[in-house]
Amino acid sequence: MANYSLKINGKSVEVDVDPNTPVLWVLRDHLNLVGTKYGCGIAQCGSCTIHLGDAAVRSCQLPVAVVGSQEITTIEGLSENGDHPVQQAWLEHDVPQCGYCQAGQIMSAAALLKNNPNPSDADIDAVMDGNICRCGTYVRIKQAIKTAANTQNA
Amino acid sequence: MTKIRTQYNRRSFIKISAAAGGGMLIGFSWLNACKPNAPEMAAGLPLPEEWYEINGYIKIGDTGLVTIYSPNPEIGQNVRTSMPMIVAEELDVPWDHVVVEQAPLNTGFYQNQFAGGSLSIRLSWNALRMAGATGRRMLLEAAAKEWGLGVADLNASEGVISEINGDRSISYGEIASNAVGIEIPEEVELKEVKDFKLIGTSQKNVDGKKIITGEPLFGLDFHRDGMKLAMIAHPPAFGMTVGDFNADEIKGMPGVDDAFVIDISIDEPAMFDEKGFHQLVAIVGESTWPLMKAKNALRVNWQTTGELESTAIHKKRLADALVNGQVQESRKDGNPEAAFRRAAKVIERTYNAPFIAHNTLEPMNFFAHVTADKAELIGPTQTPEALEGSVAKLLGMPIENITVNMTRIGGGFGRRLYVHFGLEAAAISKQIGGPVKLIYTREDDMTQGTYRPTYSSVYKAGLDENNNLIAFSVRGAGLPEGPVFPNRFPAGTIENYSAEKILAPTNVTTGAWRAPRSNFTAGAEQSFLDEVAELAGKDPIDFRLELFDRAINDPVGAEFDYDAERYAGVLKLVREKSNWNTPMEGVHRGVAAYFCHSTYVAEVFDMVMENGNPVIQKVWCAVDCGIVVNPDAAANMIQGGVVDGIGHAMYSQLTFENGSPREMNFDTYKLIRHSQAPREIEVFFVENEIAPTGLGEPGLPPAMGALANAMYKATGVRYYDQPFMGMERKVIG
Numbered sequence: 001m002a003n004y005s006l007k008i009n010g011k012s013v014e015v016d017v018d019p020n021t022p023v024l025w026v027l028r029d030h031l032n033l034v035g036t037k038y039g040c041g042i043a044q045c046g047s048c049t050i051h052l053g054d055a056a057v058r059s060c061q062l063p064v065a066v067v068g069s070q071e072i073t074t075i076e077g078l079s080e081n082g083d084h085p086v087q088q089a090w091l092e093h094d095v096p097q098c099g100y101c102q103a104g105q106i107m108s109a110a111a112l113l114k115n116n117p118n119p120s121d122a123d124i125d126a127v128m129d130g131n132i133c134r135c136g137t138y139v140r141i142k143q144a145i146k147t148a149a150n151t152q153n154a
Numbered sequence: 155m156t157k158i159r160t161q162y163n164r165r166s167f168i169k170i171s172a173a174a175g176g177g178m179l180i181g182f183s184w185l186n187a188c189k190p191n192a193p194e195m196a197a198g199l200p201l202p203e204e205w206y207e208i209n210g211y212i213k214i215g216d217t218g219l220v221t222i223y224s225p226n227p228e229i230g231q232n233v234r235t236s237m238p239m240i241v242a243e244e245l246d247v248p249w250d251h252v253v254v255e256q257a258p259l260n261t262g263f264y265q266n267q268f269a270g271g272s273l274s275i276r277l278s279w280n281a282l283r284m285a286g287a288t289g290r291r292m293l294l295e296a297a298a299k300e301w302g303l304g305v306a307d308l309n310a311s312e313g314v315i316s317e318i319n320g321d322r323s324i325s326y327g328e329i330a331s332n333a334v335g336i337e338i339p340e341e342v343e344l345k346e347v348k349d350f351k352l353i354g355t356s357q358k359n360v361d362g363k364k365i366i367t368g369e370p371l372f373g374l375d376f377h378r379d380g381m382k383l384a385m386i387a388h389p390p391a392f393g394m395t396v397g398d399f400n401a402d403e404i405k406g407m408p409g410v411d412d413a414f415v416i417d418i419s420i421d422e423p424a425m426f427d428e429k430g431f432h433q434l435v436a437i438v439g440e441s442t443w444p445l446m447k448a449k450n451a452l453r454v455n456w457q458t459t460g461e462l463e464s465t466a467i468h469k470k471r472l473a474d475a476l477v478n479g480q481v482q483e484s485r486k487d488g489n490p491e492a493a494f495r496r497a498a499k500v501i502e503r504t505y506n507a508p509f510i511a512h513n514t515l516e517p518m519n520f521f522a523h524v525t526a527d528k529a530e531l532i533g534p535t536q537t538p539e540a541l542e543g544s545v546a547k548l549l550g551m552p553i554e555n556i557t558v559n560m561t562r563i564g565g566g567f568g569r570r571l572y573v574h575f576g577l578e579a580a581a582i583s584k585q586i587g588g589p590v591k592l593i594y595t596r597e598d599d600m601t602q603g604t605y606r607p608t609y610s611s612v613y614k615a616g617l618d619e620n621n622n623l624i625a626f627s628v629r630g631a632g633l634p635e636g637p638v639f640p641n642r643f644p645a646g647t648i649e650n651y652s653a654e655k656i657l658a659p660t661n662v663t664t665g666a667w668r669a670p671r672s673n674f675t676a677g678a679e680q681s682f683l684d685e686v687a688e689l690a691g692k693d694p695i696d697f698r699l700e701l702f703d704r705a706i707n708d709p710v711g712a713e714f715d716y717d718a719e720r721y722a723g724v725l726k727l728v729r730e731k732s733n734w735n736t737p738m739e740g741v742h743r744g745v746a747a748y749f750c751h752s753t754y755v756a757e758v759f760d761m762v763m764e765n766g767n768p769v770i771q772k773v774w775c776a777v778d779c780g781i782v783v784n785p786d787a788a789a790n791m792i793q794g795g796v797v798d799g800i801g802h803a804m805y806s807q808l809t810f811e812n813g814s815p816r817e818m819n820f821d822t823y824k825l826i827r828h829s830q831a832p833r834e835i836e837v838f839f840v841e842n843e844i845a846p847t848g849l850g851e852p853g854l855p856p857a858m859g860a861l862a863n864a865m866y867k868a869t870g871v872r873y874y875d876q877p878f879m880g881m882e883r884k885v886i887g
């Protein structure tokens with residue numbers, strides 16, 4: 001066990017956990033931030049996607065010990081009130097079915113648009129292929145990403 | 155207006171009040187309760203000081219805010235929005251004054267509180283309308299009494315009651331306290347379909363904001379102070395059971411409180427108990443990661459108790475069953491053998507599909523708190539009532555002492571009809587004497603069983619010299635249940651017809667998987683008919699419509715279980731919308747239609763070749779599910795079904811070696827991804843006034859056929875064996 005001081009959603013928090021503990025479980029079990037989901041534990045489904053700095057990463061494969069001073073953003077901290085353009089576009093297109101994958105999809109999409117404000121279909125596919133939606137909301141997700149890109153660029 | 159008996163009476167109302175502890179019905183809203191800053195406004199109205207319970211579905215606050223209880227489990231089919239919409243329509247309240255809460259399991263009041271068979275809306279349509287109409291009537295009576303008028307002198311609309319020949323008006327919020335004492339009417343009037351204001355308009359998912367901001371909603375998110383976490387290990391193979399294990403070592407690991415074997419077998423198991431492994435190792439601790447580490451350190455003496463099957467054995471069993479297996483159900487019209495002998499052309503094709511797993515993205519999990527005389531269960535279940543009954547049997551407790559509450563559910567597809575994970579949570583809680591949340595790893599989930607059976611079907615057709623279809627037969631075998639519906643299409647359309655459903659044994663456990671059997675049968679049958687139409691030199695839609703003409707004008711045999719007009723109707727609609735008769739350069743098209751779960755769906759796939767790869771450019775869907783309650787959400791369900799159908803036809807399979815599933819996680823078990831999904835899916839609904847049927851399942855089955863038929867046009871190759879793309883990934887897009 002070791003003590004870690006993490007910066008999550010703009011706040012500093014302390015946790016005392018095994019150094020190998022994936023950030024996913026630190027968030028869910030120790031910090032009561034359960035918006036980040038578990039789906040596979042092996043970086044295949046994208047449900048656990050968070051931002052480390054500006055990059056989308058799979059928190060199930062990110063040991064807490066390697067985070068250091070890098071800023072973590074989770075779905076709970078993506079915006080103050082659900083008003084990030086990606087979140088708004090998700091509401092506009094009424095994307096979710098079961099909803100379980102959507103936090104991860106939104107975090108991947110938000111990072112994509114930050115790095116590439118005008119993604120082509122192929123750019124979207126290349127990034128979003130890491131996020132499984134078992135309910136099959138892919139067509140709406142793509143539309144929502146385009147809507148969010150337009151809003152951001154307007 | 156239609157008059158309808160409510161089936162409510164004084165007794166049922168008392169019953170529900172009693173179930174809620176003599177006071178107000180408490181819906182399942184632990185999530186709001188634990189929010190530090192409860193909102194002061196909801197749905198644009200101030201939060202009420204007082205709530206008045208009108209009936210088991212409706213609670214009205216003094217500010218006019220209305221809570222509607224959604225009775226059924228929400229697995230992504232969006233019933234938490236559409237079911238309350240139906241109540242709100244008849245109550246006649248503005249939708250933006252409504253908040254939705256999940257109703258608790260209450261078998262004494264609600265009926266059919268389950269999510270399965272695309273039945274939620276279909277079975278509850280009348281009950282939901284009556285609930286709303288009853289509430290409206292009670293509010294009207296309360297206002298009439300207050301003003302010394304008759305109900306006929308008043309009008310209720312959009313949450314306000316007004317005098318027809320006068321100026322007085324009063325809002326639902328203001329009169330609600332008076333309505334509580336009103337006798338529940340035994341007869342109410344329902345609206346005419348043409349007068350619907352809310353039903354038929356697209357309303358957003360009521361949980362949308364919570365989903366996109368990551369609020370706790372799902373079973374896996376549930377937390378109760380003092381609660382432990384638990385994980386299980388089940389045998390690695392079908393045909394194995396638990397022996398002893400290194401319990402002392404595991405219990406000594408950091409973060410582990412306890413480890414033991416649980417047994418969830420019960421006498422006289424019911425329909426949803428039969429699955430999975432009954433003896434499992436359970437490990438209990440404070441947090442997930444140490445439990446995962448302990449799971450990895452487990453050394454269990456698994457005992458072999460049955461045959462350890464492999465995919466090769468499964469294939470052989472299916473092939474043998476097709477020759478001499480036991481027929482479970484069959485149908486025969488005319489004399490198919492003789493007709494095949496005299497046919498000018500005969501075509502025979504075999505279609506195969508593997509076992510597949512449900513793979514709901516939220517793995518199995520459940521919360522349980524069992525004490526000496528009570529059990530509380532909370533989590534994602536499609537069948538809360540079955541769970542309650544099975545927990546009662548497992549614990550030897552009266553059913554009244556067990557409560558089950560439903561969280562939002564991260565995918566169902568049939569997987570959570572089965573209740574073993576709830577029983578496991580209860581058994582663990584009983585053993586440790588405290589509250590616990592059980593969670594499965596993805597690997598536990600994918601290797602536990604309850605799979606879609608593996609199937610093989612042989613279709614055969616005979617054409618006469620004028621290319622008329624004179625003989626048709628299908629023999630279909632499955633492990634264990636055969637994929638044949640003897641009285642479905644094309645039964646009733648062909649003079650000489652035979653269908654045989656054949657069973658074959660396996661010890662791999664199987665269960666209902668989204669559109670059971672239809673999920674294979676539609677693809678096989680609709681691909682086969684495409685080939686038969688080609689052999690006959692006919693357009694595939696015209697060919698099918700000719701068959702429906704026969705069923706409409708002069709049906710063969712005593713019965714068949716579809717409405718040929720509605721079936722033909724969706725084909726005609728998709729033909730028109732997709733401009734089927736106007737070929738487009740470079741676009742390769744396939745069509746399929748299927749009827750299951752009381753809904754008719756036809757689909758056209760447009761494929762183009764890009765860099766030598768087939769790409770699904772657009773999917774056109776025509777759907778007849780009767781009245782459409784929430785059109786955009788209904789379209790979402792159909793779109794999801796199409797993507798799911800493509801994914802499982804193209805990429806997914808579960809194979810076996812020595813009784814163990816070889817695929818254990820999403821690295822080897824392929825699910826469809828973004829780049830493989832169609833670029834566009836457009837959904838058209840047939841407009842009619844027929845009572846609504848479900849949408850959870852019917853979008854999927856035809857997708858497999860339309861896909862195979864479009865792939866043939868694009869590549870010249872017919873696909874008979876799922877998954878069409880085996881292990882390859884980048885095929886579409």
Ligand code: FES
Binds near residue numbers: 037
């Ligand atoms: S849980 Fe991390 S990618 Fe699936």
Ligand code: FES
Binds near residue numbers: 230515
């Ligand atoms: S909405 Fe259910 S997994 Fe994506």
